[in-house]
Amino acid sequence: MKKNDSYRFQTRVIHDAQSPDEWRGATLTPIYQTVSHQHPTAENLSDTFAGKKTDNIYMRLTNPTNSVLEEKISALEGGAGAVVMSSGMAAITNACMALLRAGDEFVCGNSLFLSTYILFTNIFKKYDITARLVEPTDVGAIEAAINDKTRFIYLETIGNPKMDVPDISQVAKLAHKHDLPLIVDNTLATPYLCRPLELGADVIIHSTTKYLSGHGNAPGGVVIDGGTFSWPEKRFPDFKPFIDRKGPLAFLDKVWREHHINFGTTQAPLHSFLTQLGLDTLAIRMERHIENTEGVVEFLNSRSEVSWINYPGLKDNPSHDVAKKQFDGNGFGGMMAIGLKDQAACFKFINSLKLIYHLANLGDCKTLVIHPYSSQYISFDDPTRLSLSITPDLVRLSVGIEAIEDICEDLGQALDSL
Numbered sequence: 001m002k003k004n005d006s007y008r009f010q011t012r013v014i015h016d017a018q019s020p021d022e023w024r025g026a027t028l029t030p031i032y033q034t035v036s037h038q039h040p041t042a043e044n045l046s047d048t049f050a051g052k053k054t055d056n057i058y059m060r061l062t063n064p065t066n067s068v069l070e071e072k073i074s075a076l077e078g079g080a081g082a083v084v085m086s087s088g089m090a091a092i093t094n095a096c097m098a099l100l101r102a103g104d105e106f107v108c109g110n111s112l113f114l115s116t117y118i119l120f121t122n123i124f125k126k127y128d129i130t131a132r133l134v135e136p137t138d139v140g141a142i143e144a145a146i147n148d149k150t151r152f153i154y155l156e157t158i159g160n161p162k163m164d165v166p167d168i169s170q171v172a173k174l175a176h177k178h179d180l181p182l183i184v185d186n187t188l189a190t191p192y193l194c195r196p197l198e199l200g201a202d203v204i205i206h207s208t209t210k211y212l213s214g215h216g217n218a219p220g221g222v223v224i225d226g227g228t229f230s231w232p233e234k235r236f237p238d239f240k241p242f243i244d245r246k247g248p249l250a251f252l253d254k255v256w257r258e259h260h261i262n263f264g265t266t267q268a269p270l271h272s273f274l275t276q277l278g279l280d281t282l283a284i285r286m287e288r289h290i291e292n293t294e295g296v297v298e299f300l301n302s303r304s305e306v307s308w309i310n311y312p313g314l315k316d317n318p319s320h321d322v323a324k325k326q327f328d329g330n331g332f333g334g335m336m337a338i339g340l341k342d343q344a345a346c347f348k349f350i351n352s353l354k355l356i357y358h359l360a361n362l363g364d365c366k367t368l369v370i371h372p373y374s375s376q377y378i379s380f381d382d383p384t385r386l387s388l389s390i391t392p393d394l395v396r397l398s399v400g401i402e403a404i405e406d407i408c409e410d411l412g413q414a415l416d417s418l
């Protein structure tokens with residue numbers, strides 16, 4: 001079926017980029033489980049290497065199953081093109097590395113996902129690259145951190161687990177005023193809730209491991225190029241060959257050609273297949289994730305054991321107004337952080353759960369909890385944990401799509417144990 005832009009998101013998420021006629025009538029994309037592709041003539045392979053043809057060569061470069069997922073996610077985000085990779089972290093690393101040289105700087109939110117934080121503050125530091133961490137909801141602070149060495153601004157649509165929601169339109173305007181691109185990690189919102197390119201962002205990243213695949217079975221990541229940023233020579237003198245070769249897709253070409261294929265961050269075609277299967281139900285899953293999260297928030301609000309709830313859907317949450325505007329009234333996502341008395345109470349609560357899974361993931365159709373302070377962030381000192389809003393009393397919940405009554409009953413009996 002050919003893409004039709006007039007279809008609604010719920011239809012496009014199933015049908016975009018699907019071509020059964022090209023696959024002998026198969027209604028699911030075949031898994032092209034092959035490392036290499038036969039070329040009919042020496043001229044054909046030579047032309048493909050020279051970029052005159054777009055045939056497949058070798059899996060580390062491209063793969064037909066991966067290409068379908070790239071086309072689909074790019075269409076859903078309103079992008080000009082995309083490259084899928086082996087994980088969300090692969091996508092973040094490649095997108096940033098394509099922009100950074102020794103001595104460069106960039107500005108990013110201070111409520112970053114754990115591995116992104118480590119990449120930005122520890123690993124990049126070894127290469128003389130400085131990440132300037134600021135409050136992502138404070139546009140003034142973002143502007144104050146920009147200087148001649150800045151190469152981009154980086155935000156997460158919803159901070160994890162701080163749950164803060166920066167104003168993407170405002171930050172995009174600021175970025176463009178300074179000739180900088182805005183990169184947004186849209187993992188927690190998904191294109192169902194928010195399409196940052198429409199708000200002015202230039203590059204989108206996802207960990208497809210989460211809501212996009214939705215079943216905790218396929219690690220993956222994607223970089224989507226909006227194709228609208230012009231890469232002015234003053235800030236980006238190294239972009240010329242890529243602009244000459246690919247025009248509006250210069251950035252994606254740089255990500256793919258310079259980094260992805262040489263770092264070998266290849267996506268397994270099976271994982272692309274599973275992600276496509278998951279995407280078929282993204283819209284309906286998100287609807288249910290959001291509805292259930294609202295139900296869980298209402299239930300937890302009535303429980304005295306819960307000292308605070310951080311969820312952008314609450315009217316008194318500092319991010320409520322921006323989230324409402326930015327997410328088009330479609331809801332506020334499927335994640336929240338809650339406070340219990342202390343770490344001991346968090347452990348007792350988690351150990352008492354019967355239905356809800358206790359593990360390090362989010363965006364699964366199952367409800368998940370974790371105590372980040374004692375798990376993912378165990379090796380961090382307290383000042384760093386506090387700067388990332390990771391406190392000993394915090395439990396993170398990723399609300400699934402089970403029956404809301406069963407989720408609340410399980411939460412309730414675990415709270416009863418405190």
Ligand SMILES: Cc1ncc(COP(=O)(O)O)c(C=O)c1O
Binds near residue numbers: 088113187207219
């Ligand atoms: C917001 C966000 N971005 C990126 C990642 C990294 O994704 P992956 O685990 O697929 O590398 C995660 C993982 O939890 C995340 O929550």
